[in-house]
Amino acid sequence: MASSILRRFIPRKTTWMYGQRMMSSTIDVSVDEQTGIALMKMKRKPVNSLNLEFLQDIRNTIVTLEQNKKCKGLILTSDVPKIFSAGIDILEMYQPNEERLHNFWRALQDMWLQLYMTPLATIAAINGHSPAGGCLISISCDYRIMAPNYTIGLNETLLGIVAPFWFKDAMCNTVGYRETEIALALGKLYSTDEALQKGLVDEVVTSEQIMEAAQRKMLEYVKIPNMARAMSKQLMRQETADKLCSTQDSDVQNFVNFCLQDKVQQSLGFYLEQLKKRKSK
Numbered sequence: 001m002a003s004s005i006l007r008r009f010i011p012r013k014t015t016w017m018y019g020q021r022m023m024s025s026t027i028d029v030s031v032d033e034q035t036g037i038a039l040m041k042m043k044r045k046p047v048n049s050l051n052l053e054f055l056q057d058i059r060n061t062i063v064t065l066e067q068n069k070k071c072k073g074l075i076l077t078s079d080v081p082k083i084f085s086a087g088i089d090i091l092e093m094y095q096p097n098e099e100r101l102h103n104f105w106r107a108l109q110d111m112w113l114q115l116y117m118t119p120l121a122t123i124a125a126i127n128g129h130s131p132a133g134g135c136l137i138s139i140s141c142d143y144r145i146m147a148p149n150y151t152i153g154l155n156e157t158l159l160g161i162v163a164p165f166w167f168k169d170a171m172c173n174t175v176g177y178r179e180t181e182i183a184l185a186l187g188k189l190y191s192t193d194e195a196l197q198k199g200l201v202d203e204v205v206t207s208e209q210i211m212e213a214a215q216r217k218m219l220e221y222v223k224i225p226n227m228a229r230a231m232s233k234q235l236m237r238q239e240t241a242d243k244l245c246s247t248q249d250s251d252v253q254n255f256v257n258f259c260l261q262d263k264v265q266q267s268l269g270f271y272l273e274q275l276k277k278r279k280s281k
């Protein structure tokens with residue numbers, strides 16, 4: 001179901017499958033063939049930050065699950081306590097190797113296109129903080145359940161960087177234009193309750209209940225005839241995905257040019273310093 005454009009990219013194989021279990025160093029996946037539900041746990045310590053290899057692993061996992069005829073739905077969650085994903089690994093953008101920076105952004109685009117357009121039903125069980133790229137993963141799923149007392153949002157401006165147009169589009173499609181405009185300008189990180197109120201997440205349950213709630217909701221999704229459900233999703237999302245598909249190369253170049261600016265490097269260095277200082281307090 002994912003567009004033929006997406007099918008052109010053959011991902012690097014780093015995920016191993018043992019029966020109904022798939023493993024990589026950063027991801028643990030199990031598939032319940034009775035229900036057709038896969039559970040993917042992100043486990044790139046300490047904060048599930050998204051570096052090049054992790055992004056490739058996430059994408060490979062989705063591709064492998066799409067090829068499994070018994071798999072209809074995917075629940076995404078974190079194995080790292082209190083953190084769903086800290087977003088992009090800032091070290092990929094700070095003092096980067098230019099070639100790797102290109103590859104990194106391409107991997108982020110490809111992971112996003114795969115996740116956003118997958119014919120699998122997807123639910124994010126957000127069991128920890130979910131800033132920036134973590135928020136992107138969450139809003140790319142079909143349904144979001146979040147545990148209390150965490151934060152989620154596109155906080156890029158706080159780092160002195162800009163969310164690209166496809167992050168903005170995914171956010172607009174979730175909470176609407178005006179809320180996205182405010183959120184991007186202020187780099188807003190929503191509390192769980194605010195996120196529920198704004199429709200950034202669909203449900204709030206305790207951390208203890210989150211997996212059960214995700215399974216229950218997923219059973220609702222996988223009960224719907226697969227093709228009809230997947231085509232409805234395509235109908236809603238194809239236009240947004242196509243906008244990136246048709247400009248992937250220039251988007252990579254814009255990102256690289258943006259990152260290499262002295263001002264941006266200074267801002268990222270400052271933000272990293274603040275993160276370390278906060279830790280030592």
Ligand SMILES: CCCCC/C=C\C/C=C\CCC/C=C/C(=O)SCCNC(=O)CCNC(=O)[C@H](O)C(C)(C)COP(=O)(O)OP(=O)(O)OC[C@H]1O[C@@H](n2cnc3c(N)ncnc32)[C@H](O)[C@@H]1OP(=O)(O)O
Nearest residue numbers: 049086087088089090129131132133162254255258275279
């Ligand atoms: C019109 C033209 C436009 C052109 C635009 C073109 C292109 C667009 C350009 C750029 C777009 C980039 C989009 C970016 C997206 C992102 O995702 S940026 C990342 C944003 N993420 C954050 O701000 C999260 C920062 N982290 C935290 O807030 C906290 O770490 C936490 C996640 C809440 C967890 O807190 P805690 O449990 O207390 O853990 P620590 O803070 O102690 O962190 C542990 C170690 O991990 C390091 N770390 C944390 N986050 C990251 C990260 N994202 N990347 C790399 N490293 C991270 C942290 O420094 C600690 O490291 P040490 O143990 O001290 O070594």
